[in-house]
Amino acid sequence: MLKLDSVLSSSTFSSRMARIDGDLLLRRISMSVFHLNPGWRDLVFNLVSKEIKVRYMGAALGFAWSLGNPLLTTLTYLVVFTWIFPTRQDRFVLYLATGMLHWSLFSQVVLMGCEWLTVNSNLLKKIYFPRLIIPISGILTNITFWAAAFIIYCMLYMFLGGHPSAAMLGYLIIWPAYVAFCFGIALVFSVIHALFRDLRHIVDVLLPLLFWLTPIIWAPSTLPPQIRPLLSANPLAPFFFSFEAILHDGSWPSLETTALCLLLGAGTLGGGLLIFTRQVHKVIERI
Amino acid sequence: MNPTVIEVSNVGKTFGLNHHCAVGLKRQFVGILSERWRTHVEKFDALTEVSFSLDRGDSLALLGHNGSGKSTLLQILAGVLKPTTGRVMTRGRIAPIIELGVGFHPDLTGQENIFLNGSLYGLSNAEIRSRYDAIVEFSELGRFIDVPVRTYSSGMYLRLGFSVSAYIEPDILLADEFLTVGDADFVQKCYQRIRQMQQNGMTLILVTHIEEQARQFCRQYLRLDHGRVADRGRFP
Secondary structure, eight states: OHHHHHHHHOTTEEEEOSSOOGGGHHHHHHIIIIISOTHHHHHHHHHHHHHHHHHTTTOSSGGGHHHHHHHHHHHHHHHIIIIISOOOOTTHHHHHHHHHHHHHHHHHHHHHHHTHHHHTHHHHHHSOOOTTHHHHHHHHHHHHHHHHHHHHHHHHTTTTTOOOOGGGGGHHHHHHHHHHHHHHHHHHHHHHHHHOTTHHHHHHHHHHHHHHHSTTSSOGGGSOTTTGGGGGGOTTHHHHHHHHIIIIIOSOOOHHHHHHHHHHHHHHHHHHHHHHHHHHHHHHHHO | OOOEEEEEEEEEEEEEEEETOOOSHHHHHHHHHOGGGSOEEEEEEEEEEEEEEEETTOEEEEEOOTTSSHHHHHHHHHTSSOOSEEEEEEESOEEEESSTTTTOOTTSBHHHHHHHHHHHTTOOHHHHHHHHHHHHHHHTOGGGGGSBGGGSOHHHHHHHHHHHHHTSOOSEEEEESGGGSSOHHHHHHHHHHHHHHHHTTOEEEEEOSOHHHHHHHOSEEEEEETTEEEEEEEOO
């Protein structure tokens, strides 16, 4: 027993117990991912670069294909809502491009997130590394592809009718909150999908519905006043209000909207991390 | 005195065996209405009250029939599974070689896979870079190293897998019968490499049912039967 105690107090000792206390959770997350072993940072880097290399391998246009789908969809909506069902939205191109850009981040992260654990089941069952590395490299892969679209958006911004303004500083608050929100949802979905393989298909079916329920193509001001309050039930709405305010209108989002975004981002991320770190070991036994 | 590097105390592992495994929501809903479709979970004790400790440089062979719990114990030691009861403590870098070439991506080249695989075991890219030449030389892959792994023969694949594992320089090596494959010359080379690592103080746990192989590498053995320790001791 004495031997065991001295062994326990040793600093390099890693101990895995049957139960993990909740208060250790946050420390475990930060410790296990980055401080314990600098190699894990390189693992994230290697996994992300693998995904990027593999996805468009052998295609002549390579990375550019990631822009093909969002670009064509945006153009389709542009044609439909400019000439077929004309909208009165001021600078509709910019409004649409802003909405589509940010929608694509959400839909990609959530769709890919479903399969984070199932696709990597072989790795997870054979080698130990901090489990959070899989979702972290997953979302970084998504953000890398998204960044290509974002750069195109920035280059076209003035041409689409945008005016740079001081309100753009607000983007530095809203965007991280939005990513945290997407990440939190994807973390939970990755756990659920490993247990119920229907989830991915459900998400596939419901995402287009959510797309039309979110102010991406239409502006909230065009809604009849009596159904406008229903919009607050959509957790994506405050983010899209903010993005349109900052990038389309050049004005700061209201304080309430900003606070709501931050709260949604932090809450979803916190909940997602909690569920993921608590459940991932049980899930791995079953995939 | 050599410090203890592995301490396993009263480890037990219970799996829930899902009969009629109701994967998918449809079956879950049907299960609410009909007893026949309901998932019933049977408890299955894969391991019961297993305890042992190993010092630095020790070597232990885990013996037993198929399904006796050897691989479950190995997965618990690797940290992949959590024990249901008891605790496991390990010191230093663990390399679980449960399967060679896990994590290799077929479309990546041998070189890219060395980096990916090394970092899965916790090596930084700088550490891998410093060992890269030794890994390639050991694997005898030569100019095939920058060709996608999907074009490799199964022998080449295993050689690359073992070479990465051999240069992780772990404090504890957990091996699951990985030495039974490959051509004779390379197997001999792997044996030598493992002995060399053992002389440098590496602790080895080897899962096997070949007793001859166990004697060759291990000084101690632990025989499992239905998840319980049936016999333990030292090889003469």
